[in-house]
Amino acid sequence: MKISFTLNGAEIRMETAPDRRVVDILREDLGLTGTKEGCGTGECGACTILLDGVTKLSCLMLAAQIDGREITTIEGMAKSGELHPLQEAFVESGAVQCGFCTPGMVMAGAALLEQNPAPSDDAIRTALSGNLCRCTGYQKIIDGVKQCCRKEHEKKEPS
Amino acid sequence: MNDSQPVRLGERTSRFDAAAKVCGAEHYAIDHYPEGFVWAGARRAGVAHGLLRSVETAAAERIPGVLRVLTARDVPGTNRYGIIHKDTPVLADTKVRHAGDAVALVVAETKEAMQQALAALVVVIDPLPPVCTVDAALAPDAPLVHEGRAEGNVLVHAVIEKGNAAAAFAACAAVVETTFHTPVQAHAFLETENGLARSNEDGTLEMIVSTQAPFRDRFEISHALGIPFDRIVITAPYLGGGFGGKDGATVQCLLALAAVSVPGRWIKMVWDREENLLAGYKRHGARLEYRAGALGDGTLHALECRLYYDTGAYAHLGGEVLGLGMEHAAGPYRIGNAHIEGWCVYTNNPVAGAMRAFGVCQVSFAFEQIMELLAEKLGMDPLAFRLKNALLKGDVNAASVRLTTSTGIVECLRKIGKHPLWLNREAWKAAAPRHKKRGIGLAAVWNAMGYGKNVRDSAIAKIALGEDGGFIVTNGVADMGQGNASTFAQIAAALLGQNAGRMRVIQPDTVSALPSGSSSAGRTTYAYGNALVKACEELKHRMINRAGLILFVDDDRDLRLVPGAVEHAPSGRTIPLDRLASFMKPEERISMHHFVTPVVTDLPDTGKGLAYGFPHLFFAYGAHCAAVEIDLLTGIIDVAAYATVTDGGRVLNPALFEQQIEGGVAQGIGYALMEECLAGEGILRTPNLSTYIIPTALDIPSIDTDWVETDETSGPLGMKGVGEIAMNGPLPAIANAVADALGTRICHAPFRPERILAAIRESML
Numbered sequence: 001m002k003i004s005f006t007l008n009g010a011e012i013r014m015e016t017a018p019d020r021r022v023v024d025i026l027r028e029d030l031g032l033t034g035t036k037e038g039c040g041t042g043e044c045g046a047c048t049i050l051l052d053g054v055t056k057l058s059c060l061m062l063a064a065q066i067d068g069r070e071i072t073t074i075e076g077m078a079k080s081g082e083l084h085p086l087q088e089a090f091v092e093s094g095a096v097q098c099g100f101c102t103p104g105m106v107m108a109g110a111a112l113l114e115q116n117p118a119p120s121d122d123a124i125r126t127a128l129s130g131n132l133c134r135c136t137g138y139q140k141i142i143d144g145v146k147q148c149c150r151k152e153h154e155k156k157e158p159s
Numbered sequence: 160m161n162d163s164q165p166v167r168l169g170e171r172t173s174r175f176d177a178a179a180k181v182c183g184a185e186h187y188a189i190d191h192y193p194e195g196f197v198w199a200g201a202r203r204a205g206v207a208h209g210l211l212r213s214v215e216t217a218a219a220e221r222i223p224g225v226l227r228v229l230t231a232r233d234v235p236g237t238n239r240y241g242i243i244h245k246d247t248p249v250l251a252d253t254k255v256r257h258a259g260d261a262v263a264l265v266v267a268e269t270k271e272a273m274q275q276a277l278a279a280l281v282v283v284i285d286p287l288p289p290v291c292t293v294d295a296a297l298a299p300d301a302p303l304v305h306e307g308r309a310e311g312n313v314l315v316h317a318v319i320e321k322g323n324a325a326a327a328f329a330a331c332a333a334v335v336e337t338t339f340h341t342p343v344q345a346h347a348f349l350e351t352e353n354g355l356a357r358s359n360e361d362g363t364l365e366m367i368v369s370t371q372a373p374f375r376d377r378f379e380i381s382h383a384l385g386i387p388f389d390r391i392v393i394t395a396p397y398l399g400g401g402f403g404g405k406d407g408a409t410v411q412c413l414l415a416l417a418a419v420s421v422p423g424r425w426i427k428m429v430w431d432r433e434e435n436l437l438a439g440y441k442r443h444g445a446r447l448e449y450r451a452g453a454l455g456d457g458t459l460h461a462l463e464c465r466l467y468y469d470t471g472a473y474a475h476l477g478g479e480v481l482g483l484g485m486e487h488a489a490g491p492y493r494i495g496n497a498h499i500e501g502w503c504v505y506t507n508n509p510v511a512g513a514m515r516a517f518g519v520c521q522v523s524f525a526f527e528q529i530m531e532l533l534a535e536k537l538g539m540d541p542l543a544f545r546l547k548n549a550l551l552k553g554d555v556n557a558a559s560v561r562l563t564t565s566t567g568i569v570e571c572l573r574k575i576g577k578h579p580l581w582l583n584r585e586a587w588k589a590a591a592p593r594h595k596k597r598g599i600g601l602a603a604v605w606n607a608m609g610y611g612k613n614v615r616d617s618a619i620a621k622i623a624l625g626e627d628g629g630f631i632v633t634n635g636v637a638d639m640g641q642g643n644a645s646t647f648a649q650i651a652a653a654l655l656g657q658n659a660g661r662m663r664v665i666q667p668d669t670v671s672a673l674p675s676g677s678s679s680a681g682r683t684t685y686a687y688g689n690a691l692v693k694a695c696e697e698l699k700h701r702m703i704n705r706a707g708l709i710l711f712v713d714d715d716r717d718l719r720l721v722p723g724a725v726e727h728a729p730s731g732r733t734i735p736l737d738r739l740a741s742f743m744k745p746e747e748r749i750s751m752h753h754f755v756t757p758v759v760t761d762l763p764d765t766g767k768g769l770a771y772g773f774p775h776l777f778f779a780y781g782a783h784c785a786a787v788e789i790d791l792l793t794g795i796i797d798v799a800a801y802a803t804v805t806d807g808g809r810v811l812n813p814a815l816f817e818q819q820i821e822g823g824v825a826q827g828i829g830y831a832l833m834e835e836c837l838a839g840e841g842i843l844r845t846p847n848l849s850t851y852i853i854p855t856a857l858d859i860p861s862i863d864t865d866w867v868e869t870d871e872t873s874g875p876l877g878m879k880g881v882g883e884i885a886m887n888g889p890l891p892a893i894a895n896a897v898a899d900a901l902g903t904r905i906c907h908a909p910f911r912p913e914r915i916l917a918a919i920r921e922s923m924l
């Protein structure tokens with residue numbers, strides 16, 4: 001089938017099988033390999049993308065489900081060479097080790113901050129609990145989200 | 160990193176690799192989809208033990224898009240690989256020995272065609288009784304997992320003997336005896352085993368693999384398939400996790416076989432999560448029978464233990480894993496009399512191999528509970544009892560090796576003893592809410608660094624000054640996420656007075672890099688780092704010398720490297736590095752150095768059955784403290800807080816140090832509370848991540864990471880490896896905390912709620 005959707009701000013039209021997984025469309029067909037696959041069955045969160053601003057697991061979605069929708073992947077988070085504040089905070093807080101969970105974590109963390117700019121530790125842990133990380137013990141990822149909140153807050157209300 | 164300043168050691172700086180990873184721009188092996196690539200996939204046996212009668216390929220071959228269907232008959236070479244024991248077939252020939260054995264390989268134009276073909280294969284296996292436990296494997300009439308072995312199912316049996324343990328018990332005022340069980344753990348790295356291969360017209364075999372040991376992989380492929388190893392070129396990009404599970408061949412031989420059978424095409428193989436859990440390596444499950452005694456004054460005096468490690472269907476590094484378990488079996492303590500006996504046995508369970516804390520986290524569970532039990536019997540404070548017996552530099556450990564390198568366990572224990580978690584334990588426990596009980600537990604642990612005796616541990620560093628005045632470090636040891644590549648850049652930048660922007664690290668490939676061993680054993684930064692320090696010194700010396708020539712200065716002491724230039728300090732004159740580079744010939748601008756890790760020279764007269772990797776000269780140490788709250792109604796354990804103090808020598812970058820410790824603790828908490836690969840009759844009952852559960856952000860508390868800085872004078876800038884040590888602490892610390900809370904001890908891990916509930920019922924009797 002023919003589908004069209006917005007991907008990181010750009011219009012995409014393509015011919016694809018309706019049951020092609022979105023993670024394969026992104027990675028294999030469009031070369032956006034920042035979105036990772038860690039399980040293919042909805043358990044790890046490595047394939048997290050934003051669909052109309054809401055986190056979704058791209059390994060569980062099929063082509064037909066993105067027709068006419070707006071997708072953001074990790075490649076769309078940095079704007080004109082500037083890292084997204086959460087990406088920057090992840091770099092600074094040491095949230096990245098092997099980095100394989102990182103794109104999914106950034107998407108999940110950024111979606112949380114959109115809804116709740118000052119989440120509690122518990123809220124952060126809950127929001128990220130669908131994203132597995134085997135390297136970090138999560139501490140520095142949580143620190144990264146908190147650091148990002150702090151900096152954004154300071155930007156808005158310079159003391 | 161702040162780019163205007165030269166990089167310094169000991170400072171908390173961001174990782175060089177973080178920016179690319181956080182943008183999704185880093186290309187892991189799995190991210191490669193070369194033009195015109197095709198897919199390869201393996202058919203797994205699905206039966207734990209049996210005779211392989213036939214593999215019917217005709218129907219699979221007829222499926223459109225299928226390029227080749229391969230069975231053992233198509234394997235050139237020996238069809239066997241294995242790091243020390245060459246006992247693993249690429250494709251099973253006469254027998255299957257575990258359910259994850261590969262029996263056939265399909266190469267197809269599309270993934271769908273590959274999957275259809277794998278399903279269309281008709282595999283006929285005559286089942287044999289599976290050998291599923293250590294006891295079944297050691298029974299006199301046990302079926303043999305590997306036919307024709309005189310040793311039966313025993314892969315390695317060895318004894319470490321010191322003093323006279325049997326006689327020493329008589330003098331003991333306290334004697335305790337307990338048997339412990341530890342589970343099979345999966346590495347569960349997020350990037351599953353995968354790679355690509357292409358066989359070229361010129362006879363070379365090119366591969367991109369998610370591997371911890373690209374250089375050793377060549378030998379494995381060469382031995383199994385009869386391909387000269389110098390024709391095999393392997394690139395190891397950043398790994399999406401490894402933890403030991405990618406140390407040893409996974410996809411390598413299968414991919415190489417597919418490539419030589421379908422030459423000229425890039426062939427991609429990716430194990431999905433189910434295949435990873437079924438066929439991937441695991442941590443050895445173990446049974447540990449301990450008896451230990453202490454004198455009335457609190458001196459640890461006698462230990463007798465028997466350790467049984469289940470290595471599954473193939474050896475991998477099972478004997479060496481057992482060896483480390485035995486070497487660490489008495490804990491980081493002085494003990495006069497020890498009889499430590501171990502068996503590593505073949506079964507039809509999933510293959511156990513290398514995993515972070517290689518054989519050591521099993522015995523940590525045992526000896527740290529034994530220490531608590533002894534302290535209890537003696538009426539001593541558990542911390543004081545540990546401190547009294549903790550190893551000091553100069554002591555002889557239970558393996559009869561004199562400790563001549565940095566030994567910081569006493570400092571670790573002292574520091575954990577001052578931690579608020581420990582100091583305020585009574586108040587915290589007393590504040591437990593209704594239906595909950597709280598407990599605090601300690602653990603003192605150690606972990607050898609380096610391969611050990613008879614396994615040459617060497618690395619060759621290579622650094623070059625580029626034409627543009629930047630520096631290129633050619634990494635020889637794969638970076639599986641621990642950040643060694645970043646640390647190499649940090650070391651080189653600091654020694655050469657440069658800022659981060661001037662450093663580039665190339666990830667290993669077997670052409671550009673020099674053989675530097677595997678990414679394992681806590682040895683990566685130590686071995687390669689030592690080589691790199693020397694390589695940098697030599698390069699710096701050459702650059703200063705050449706700058707002196709250009710600037711007409713003959714006293715080297717007046718010249719120094721500053722970001723982007725060599726400066727003549729007294730006059731302030733400089734020569735930019737790109738200009739300096741243009742004055743140097745390419746071969747002058749490359750500096751290499753070969754480092755070999757020292758080994759124990761004064762060898763103990765024991766442990767004869769441990770041929771490879773025994774004993775060790777270097778150890779990292781740690782003291783852990785866990786605070787748990789147990790729900791008496793559900794049996795659920797909440798690890799409420801966790802603190803660690805580690806001796807890893809000098810800390811080059813606190814951020815990376817903490818990453819290793821926190822990550823190790825998290826894996827250890829998973830090991831303690833939930834992780835267990837369950838195989839019933841050799842068939843995995845935890846085939847995916849919804850049945851094999853690993854910790855999420857909700858399961859791990861905030862972890863307080865501290866350290867004591869000993870100076871490991873042999874290490875690069877005083878450091879020693881800390882990749883493994885933290886994994887050893889959580890299981891015993893949590894076990895001790897649970898015992899503290901409930902007043903009853905659980906010797907069977909993991910502590911799933913049903914086990915806790917049973918213990919609660921028992922404690923109420």
Ligand code: FES
Nearest residue numbers: 038040042045059
């Ligand atoms: S790959 Fe989609 S949740 Fe794991």
Ligand code: FES
Nearest residue numbers: 098101133134135
């Ligand atoms: S950084 Fe490796 S899985 Fe999260």
